[in-house]
Amino acid sequence: MASLQKSFPIVARDFVHAGEASIHVQSILKAMRMDPALIRRIAICCYEGEMNAVIHGGNGQILLAIEADQLNLAINDDGPGIEDIERAMQPGYSTASEEAREMGFGAGMGLTNMKNNADAIHIDSAPGQGTRVTMRFALPSPAEGP
Amino acid sequence: MKVREMMERFGLTAATGGKGLDREVKGGYCGDLLSEVMASAPQGCVWLTVQGHQNIVAVAVLREMAAVILTGNRRPDEETLRKADQEGIPILIWPQSAYDLAGRLYESGVGKPAAG
Ligand SMILES: Nc1ncnc2c1ncn2[C@@H]1O[C@H](COP(=O)(O)OP(=O)(O)OP(=O)(O)O)[C@@H](O)[C@H]1O
Numbered sequence: 695m696a697s698l699q700k701s702f703p704i705v706a707r708d709f710v711h712a713g714e715a716s717i718h719v720q721s722i723l724k725a726m727r728m729d730p731a732l733i734r735r736i737a738i739c740c741y742e743g744e745m746n747a748v749i750h751g752g753n754g755q756i757l758l759a760i761e762a763d764q765l766n767l768a769i770n771d772d773g774p775g776i777e778d779i780e781r782a783m784q785p786g787y788s789t790a791s792e793e794a795r796e797m798g799f800g801a802g803m804g805l806t807n808m809k810n811n812a813d814a815i816h817i818d819s820a821p822g823q824g825t826r827v828t829m830r831f832a833l834p835s836p837a838e839g840p
Numbered sequence: 841m842k843v844r845e846m847m848e849r850f851g852l853t854a855a856t857g858g859k860g861l862d863r864e865v866k867g868g869y870c871g872d873l874l875s876e877v878m879a880s881a882p883q884g885c886v887w888l889t890v891q892g893h894q895n896i897v898a899v900a901v902l903r904e905m906a907a908v909i910l911t912g913n914r915r916p917d918e919e920t921l922r923k924a925d926q927e928g929i930p931i932l933i934w935p936q937s938a939y940d941l942a943g944r945l946y947e948s949g950v951g952k953p954a955a956g
């Protein structure tokens with residue numbers, strides 16, 4: 695697969711444009727004719743990361759990097775950071791505001807969805823230090839590809 | 841079944857313009873928690889929900905849904921309709937409960953495993 699690097703901005707609490715970056719990423723992967731099942735996994739991870747930055751985090755960006763055998767997705771924001779990452783990863787744990795919950799966010803499932811759909815996930819965050827979520831997806835080699 | 845056939849058969853009305861009505865309905869899903877829908881909604885499904893705000897459109901696009909059906913006679917926000925028209929996702933209105941419509945859709949074969 696051809697190598698590619700792209701970045702998409704995220705604006706905190708901007709619910710009007712939230713999700714558009716993930717749709718953009720999805721359309722790029724579709725244009726590359728990546729395996730549909732793999733695109734769906736990446737789309738879930740991208741969306742959950744984007745929404746977490748919008749809802750809980752700060753301004754930031756999504757970095758998409760495609761190499762021969764792997765795709766890396768980094769979602770960085772300069773928001774308040776996460777105090778206890780292990781607890782944040784627990785299914786059902788959420789600090790979402792009442793406003794976000796009324797919109798159907800705050801099930802505490804986003805990070806779990808990311809963990810279940812990425813081949814590897816790493817979260818680097820601390821109070822006052824922002825949040826960087828990095829996810830890796832293995833790409834099939836051309837010989838065994840569809 | 842295409843979205844437009846489903847609309848005629850069950851008396852659903854479209855809140856969006858005519859885009860996306862030829863999409864094939866391959867299943868159904870009910871849910872109001874977005875990350876739960878994100879995790880589990882099948883590709884090509886109709887999504888029955890009470891959420892009418894703009895962020896449902898991205899979920900529908902990313903999960904490659906056939907249409908979103910707002911149940912309980914809820915109305916989508918203006919911004920939702922604008923985005924849905926832009927992305928070609930039909931937003932349909934159902935006056936009664938999700939349970940009622942889901943039962944009828946399932947009975948007609950939508951998302952029902954083939955017998956045998
Ligand atoms: N970018 C971030 N910045 C600060 N806190 C975060 C960030 N991402 C996640 N968190 C914290 O981790 C918690 C769990 O996140 P997760 O995505 O699993 O659930 P949620 O966003 O609360 O609900 P859901 O994703 O189901 O709508 C959040 O409630 C929040 O406290």
Ligand SMILES: [Mg+2]
Nearest residue numbers: 742746804805
């Ligand atoms: Mg989340």
